[in-house]
Amino acid sequence: MNRDKFFEMLLFYLKQLPQEEGFKIATFFSDMIEDSIEDGISEHDAVKALGNPEEIAVYILQNAYGITPDVGVYVPVQITHPTTVAPKADIAPPPENKEEILPDGSKIYTPGADNISQINISLKNFDLDISPSEDDKIHIKYIENERTATAITENDGILDFSLTDASNDGFPLKGLFGGKKKDATPIIVLQLPAKYNRNIYTACEGCAIKIQGITNINHIDCTTKNASIRIIDTNAVILSAKTTNHRITVTKVNVEKDLTVNTSNASIDVNKTKAESVSCKTSGSEITLAGVEVKNMIQALTSGAYIEIKEVIGNYIDLRTSGGKISGTVIGNINDYSITSKSTGGKSNLPNIPFGVKRLSAITSKEGINITFKDAN
Amino acid sequence: MDIENKNQLTDICILSLLKKEGCYGYYILKSVREFSGDINESVLYCILKRLEEAGMLAVSSSEYNARLRKYYSLTDQGETYVSAFLEKWKDISAAYNFIVQDRNEKKRRWL
Numbered sequence: 424m425n426r427d428k429f430f431e432m433l434l435f436y437l438k439q440l441p442q443e444e445g446f447k448i449a450t451f452f453s454d455m456i457e458d459s460i461e462d463g464i465s466e467h468d469a470v471k472a473l474g475n476p477e478e479i480a481v482y483i484l485q486n487a488y489g490i491t492p493d494v495g496v497y498v499p500v501q502i503t504h505p506t507t508v509a510p511k512a513d514i515a516p517p518p519e520n521k522e523e524i525l526p527d528g529s530k531i532y533t534p535g536a537d538n539i540s541q542i543n544i545s546l547k548n549f550d551l552d553i554s555p556s557e558d559d560k561i562h563i564k565y566i567e568n569e570r571t572a573t574a575i576t577e578n579d580g581i582l583d584f585s586l587t588d589a590s591n592d593g594f595p596l597k598g599l600f601g602g603k604k605k606d607a608t609p610i611i612v613l614q615l616p617a618k619y620n621r622n623i624y625t626a627c628e629g630c631a632i633k634i635q636g637i638t639n640i641n642h643i644d645c646t647t648k649n650a651s652i653r654i655i656d657t658n659a660v661i662l663s664a665k666t667t668n669h670r671i672t673v674t675k676v677n678v679e680k681d682l683t684v685n686t687s688n689a690s691i692d693v694n695k696t697k698a699e700s701v702s703c704k705t706s707g708s709e710i711t712l713a714g715v716e717v718k719n720m721i722q723a724l725t726s727g728a729y730i731e732i733k734e735v736i737g738n739y740i741d742l743r744t745s746g747g748k749i750s751g752t753v754i755g756n757i758n759d760y761s762i763t764s765k766s767t768g769g770k771s772n773l774p775n776i777p778f779g780v781k782r783l784s785a786i787t788s789k790e791g792i793n794i795t796f797k798d799a800n
Numbered sequence: 801m802d803i804e805n806k807n808q809l810t811d812i813c814i815l816s817l818l819k820k821e822g823c824y825g826y827y828i829l830k831s832v833r834e835f836s837g838d839i840n841e842s843v844l845y846c847i848l849k850r851l852e853e854a855g856m857l858a859v860s861s862s863e864y865n866a867r868l869r870k871y872y873s874l875t876d877q878g879e880t881y882v883s884a885f886l887e888k889w890k891d892i893s894a895a896y897n898f899i900v901q902d903r904n905e906k907k908r909r910w911l
Contacts, residue, residue: 458869474840530820
């Protein structure tokens with residue numbers, strides 16, 4: 424007798440019991456069969472060892488339920504026996520992560536999970552390029568060899584990618600390219616599908632970062648050291664770009680809330696950009712803001728260099744430098760602004776007027792201030 | 801509590817097995833067979849059901865090898881029951897040992 428037949432008959436002879444009780448008993452015997460099979464007994468022998476279903480039913484009805492069996496004659500009918508297979512639906516198999524190797528030796532990592540909510544990129548002496556994906560998956564294209572250290576982990580929707588230079592000489596792929604030239608710095612590419620709308624954090628060093636055409640992000644925190652940052656045609660809720668000793672360029676960027684741009688000893692250039700607030704800080708180098716429109720505040724702080732604004736719009740414009748000129752145009756009516764301007768070593772064309780609801784503050788030393796107002800077209 | 805018959809002894813043996821975690825039907829059956837040739841699946845089912853209804857053991861299902869397997873565990877009440885049995889049987893066991901020893905010991909001083 425096979426297993427199905429056994430349960431069909433057992434349940435038939437237990438028909439005096441509520442169906443649920445019958446299933447309980449059948450489950451007990453089904454466990455016995457499964458465990459016997461795992462113990463090395465064949466299914467046939469395991470079923471046979473249990474005995475006759477009618478006798479089992481009679482014994483159980485009498486001894487466990489105190490029922491006088493009225494079993495009748497078994498007529499084969501189709502009764503589904505209870506399944507003892509664990510519910511699979513709840514435990515979806517984890518989607519597979521994919522890694523391809525391209526002919527040139529570079530690799531493409533594609534996380535299988537669809538619920539990634541944060542991407543952390545950590546690079547040392549590799550450049551990073553963040554651009555749109557051609558399909559609906561996240562891809563990371565990278566290169567590694569024995570002079571590099573790679574770590575990729577994925578946990579609770581957080582994807583960590585780390586690729587660092589372990590060469591100690593600053594040329595992680597020396598063997599791969601044969602040269603020592605810095606321009607051989609390889610570019611790691613992070614491709615994001617249009618639907619990816621969560622967070623990207625970078626913590627890099629010696630890694631120039633370029634972000635282009637990413638339009639649906641919640642939070643971009645783009646941090647590197649000793650390398651430049653360029654952000655082009657990108658939209659985010661919050662965007663921050665931080666580096667040292669190299670310039671930051673932000674062009675055609677829409678930020679719903681705060682745009683923060685910080686560097687040192689290098690210039691900041693923000694063009695055709697909208698945000699709720701923009702804050703730019705550097706030292707020893709110039710800040711240029713052109714076509715920057717904010718709902719709230721624009722702040723530009725530097726030292727030893729000029730600040731130039733071209734057709735900026737903002738309710739509070741705060742420009743401070745030392746040793747440099749502050750010049751440019753604000754779109755709006757001068758009468759709407761209360762103005763504070765101070766140039767200790769130069770001339771200011773601005774009046775100090777405390778009336779307007781909007782504020783303009785321009786403070787420098789040595790060089791002059793020349794800001795004009797222009798009506799919106 | 802009276803140890804009236806072998807059935808009750810079987811109960812105690814099964815309950816004391818359940819002190820170990822992860823006991824399932826087939827394991828219990830194999831273990832009980834070591835001392836009782838009378839037991840089979842149907843008998844075991846009835847015993848387990850009775851002990852469950854008496855609150856001596858608890859049944860749970862959990863996944864094992866892609867299926868659900870029933871596991872049996874001892875409840876506090878079951879534990880108390882087993883302890884009470886052992887306590888009671890200290891005396892009986894002493895008597896038993898005395899009887900066995902007496903039968904074997906040929907040289908009683910006063911004989």
